[in-house]
Amino acid sequence: MNDKFFKLDQEKRDRIINAAMQEFAEQGYDKASTNQIVKQAGIGKGMLFYYFDNKQTLYHYLLDYGLDMTLDKLFNGIDTSDRDFIERMYKITEQKLEIFKQYPDMISFIGTFMLSDQSAVPDRIVKKYEELQKKGLEKAYENIDYSLFREDIDVEKAFKLIQWTIDGYANELKARLHNHKFNEIDLDPYRQEFYDYLAILKRVYYQ
Amino acid sequence: MNDKFFKLDQEKRDRIINAAMQEFAEQGYDKASTNQIVKQAGIGKGMLFYYFDNKQTLYHYLLDYGLDMTLDKLFNGIDTSDRDFIERMYKITEQKLEIFKQYPDMISFIGTFMLSDQSAVPDRIVKKYEELQKKGLEKAYENIDYSLFREDIDVEKAFKLIQWTIDGYANELKARLHNHKFNEIDLDPYRQEFYDYLAILKRVYYQ
DNA sequence: ACACAGTCGACCAATGTGGTCAATACTAAT
DNA sequence: ATTAGTATTGACCACATTGGTCGACTGTGT
Numbered sequence: 001m002n003d004k005f006f007k008l009d010q011e012k013r014d015r016i017i018n019a020a021m022q023e024f025a026e027q028g029y030d031k032a033s034t035n036q037i038v039k040q041a042g043i044g045k046g047m048l049f050y051y052f053d054n055k056q057t058l059y060h061y062l063l064d065y066g067l068d069m070t071l072d073k074l075f076n077g078i079d080t081s082d083r084d085f086i087e088r089m090y091k092i093t094e095q096k097l098e099i100f101k102q103y104p105d106m107i108s109f110i111g112t113f114m115l116s117d118q119s120a121v122p123d124r125i126v127k128k129y130e131e132l133q134k135k136g137l138e139k140a141y142e143n144i145d146y147s148l149f150r151e152d153i154d155v156e157k158a159f160k161l162i163q164w165t166i167d168g169y170a171n172e173l174k175a176r177l178h179n180h181k182f183n184e185i186d187l188d189p190y191r192q193e194f195y196d197y198l199a200i201l202k203r204v205y206y207q
Numbered sequence: 208m209n210d211k212f213f214k215l216d217q218e219k220r221d222r223i224i225n226a227a228m229q230e231f232a233e234q235g236y237d238k239a240s241t242n243q244i245v246k247q248a249g250i251g252k253g254m255l256f257y258y259f260d261n262k263q264t265l266y267h268y269l270l271d272y273g274l275d276m277t278l279d280k281l282f283n284g285i286d287t288s289d290r291d292f293i294e295r296m297y298k299i300t301e302q303k304l305e306i307f308k309q310y311p312d313m314i315s316f317i318g319t320f321m322l323s324d325q326s327a328v329p330d331r332i333v334k335k336y337e338e339l340q341k342k343g344l345e346k347a348y349e350n351i352d353y354s355l356f357r358e359d360i361d362v363e364k365a366f367k368l369i370q371w372t373i374d375g376y377a378n379e380l381k382a383r384l385h386n387h388k389f390n391e392i393d394l395d396p397y398r399q400e401f402y403d404y405l406a407i408l409k410r411v412y413y414q
Numbered sequence: 415a416c417a418c419a420g421t422c423g424a425c426c427a428a429t430g431t432g433g434t435c436a437a438t439a440c441t442a443a444t
Numbered sequence: 445a446t447t448a449g450t451a452t453t454g455a456c457c458a459c460a461t462t463g464g465t466c467g468a469c470t471g472t473g474t
Contacts, residue, residue: 002405004419027238031234031238033462033463034463035462035463044421045420045422045423046420046422046423046464046465047422048464049464049465050420054463055463064264076242096421097452116460139417142421152410152412157404157407160374160375160376160379161402161404161407161408163375164371164374164376164379165368165371165372167375167378168367168368168370168371168372168374169367169371172371178322179250195425197364197367197368201368203359204357204360204411204412209448211451240430240432241432241433242429242431243430244428250452251452252434252454253433253434253435253452253454254453256432256433256434256453257451257452261432262433267474312471415474416473416474417474418471418472418473419470419471419472420470420472421468421469421470422467422468422470423466423467424465425464425465425466426464427462427463428461429460429461429462429463430459430461430462431459431460432457432460433457433461434446434454434455434457434474436453436455436456436465437454438451438453439450439453439455440449440451441448441449441450442447442449442450443446443447443448444445444446444447
């Protein structure tokens with residue numbers, strides 16, 4: 001890991017980060033190709049190994065960076081004073097979108113890491129990941145007003161149902177916009193559509 | 208494609224089919240490795256190319272077989288006389304489970320094909336796939352009793368919400384059982400859990 | 415003119431690829 | 445026991461790709 005990497009202008013740095021995260025997210029660590037990364041990032045092969053000692057160093061850097069960013073932007077940006085669960089989920093989704101704008105593959109990169117074998121990464125990173133999980137649970141469920149929900153359903157189960165629903169919408173949207181360049185899209189109509197769905201969720205799960 | 212393949216005992220044939228479907232589903236056509244397939248299937252390299260002319264023939268055979276099977280087992284097994292949408296979804300899920308028992312990766316194999324570039328496969332297969340889509344829509348939405356739903360929500364949107372929810376449950380279950388051998392699992396508790404969730408969905412979306 | 419950081423991509427040994435085929439193991443009939 | 449024929453294997457092939465190196469080149473500031 002070479003300090004010179006931090007001295008790059010952000011545009012180039014992000015291009016490298018995004019290319020690498022996309023490759024690792026899609027292929028997993030072993031099958032990810034550094035050739036593909038440099039091609040996608042538009043840099044020479046030499047530069048990648050000038051900035052990073054080797055493939056593993058790059059991977060660990062991306063994990064560190066991604067976990068930090070998720071912790072900061074995703075969860076520290078959530079205030080737990082609003083006790084409405086669905087609003088809480090809405091805000092988390094909005095924060096994910098913010099991250100997505102700058103690093104389109106970070107969420108899925110971290111996501112695939114969560115499912116992967118973590119025995120091969122340094123303790124430091126595993127620790128950071130566990131901290132993230134803990135914080136995530138806190139931010140998602142802490143100080144939620146149970147009395148908003150209908151009394152004839154199990155609220156814990158409703159949490160799950162609502163989260164699955166929102167994830168489902170996110171997945172569909174991702175598939176629908178798969179071919180488009182992200183910055184060419186006006187997101188407001190989708191934000192509206194999303195909020196319409198949330199309104200239904202409130203109507204059916206709340207009393 | 209060699210007729211000898213059909214003369215194999217079903218256990219061995221299914222082992223090959225499953226190994227290949229898993230590899231193609233996980234890696235995509237290009238990156239899928241025939242070495243990995245024969246290793247997973249427990250056969251010698253030569254046999255694969257004795258049964259199938261080449262990698263592409265194998266892939267096309269799996270598509271044909273998978274699409275046929277999905278069409279038959281998944282959709283032809285659904286009767287549209289029960290007009291309850293959630294029950295309909297339950298039955299489709301049960302059918303998926305049946306397929307999963309024999310071919311654990313068929314659903315995701317077909318699923319990744321749906322998202323992939325289909326320009327490189329024969330017309331015959333694309334046709335079959337389009338027929339499957341058409342049939343799927345029919346079987347899922349035909350003759351549904353709209354009056355079961357609450358009057359204060361858009362029923363079409365409710366369809367989507369319910370489907371996302373069920374997919375979310377299926378995904379979670381898949382992740383939860385990822386390490387287990389499928390035939391060692393008693394599925395009844397999960398079936399019960401699933402039905403509990405569906406009961407909530409009925410309570411909140413129906414009137 | 416010089417120094418020097420930044421950048422590239424041809425190149426390397428090693429590994430993996432789809433596919434072949436001579437050599438076996440197995441089966442059944444004589 | 446011999447034969448014929450089929451089922452099966454894995455070493456092997458030419459070729460592509462891998463992670464990583466390094467000498468050559470560019471651009472900038474002095």
